[in-house]
Amino acid sequence: MSLNAVLARIGELNTLIAPPPGGLPPAALGAQRGAAAARGQGSSGSSGSSSFASMLQGAGATTPTSSLALPPGAGGRGALLAAVQAEVGQAEAPPGSNDSPRIAEYRSATPAAPGPGPWCAYFTSWAARRAGMPLGPNGEGFGSVDALYSWAQGAGRAVAAGSGMPPQPGDLIVWDEHIGVVESVRPDGTVETIEGNSSARVARRTHAADSAIGYVKMGP
Secondary structure, X not given: OOHHHHHHHHHHHHHHHOOOOOOOOHHHHHHHHHHHHHHHHHHHOOHHHHHHHHHHHHHHOOOOOOOOOOOOOOOOHHHHHHHHHOOOOOEOOOOOOOOOHHHHHXXXXXXXXXXXXXXXXXXXXXXXXXXXXXOOOOOOOOOOHHHHXXXXXXXXXXXXXXXXXXXOOOOEEEEOOEEEEEEEEOOOOOEEEEEEEEOOEEEEEEEOOOOOOEEEOOOO
């Protein structure tokens, strides 16, 4: 159908939907609609109307947007929490291998693309980078909990457990050779966390307030 024909057809539909002031008598209005319908059918029955309807649908169609990822440079504890919460349930394949396609992505957030190994620090480094808050002097991330906490101490971001400065959701929580992300703190001081490499997966855990050796502040 040509553009002129489409425009003419739109004009006919507008006339049918919104008649001039005063309107038409019911009989005349019915006759007008019948004539317009007949013209829309053309020589091939209902194909003209369906073709025109398809053109209208195509003209009004919109391309669906993809789900939004965290924008580049987005920062803050909330962005870090969103990153780790989306990963809960990711597991080693096979169990005990310290590996899976997703865990390999976590390792990619550290230098030299290391092979499989204990991956809690890799996971934390990956999440921090995704949130726009990379860890390390040059944002290189860490594969070692000890190296990560040593850097945090030198950068003035480490807080010893029991210091009277409770962690905030989105801060990192550090134990001997293990690290996770604080998801929430209960009124009694119990800390709820999300941790990589916890029973061979990314998992939620709950810990006593005095179980950690310290925290890494991820914001003011």
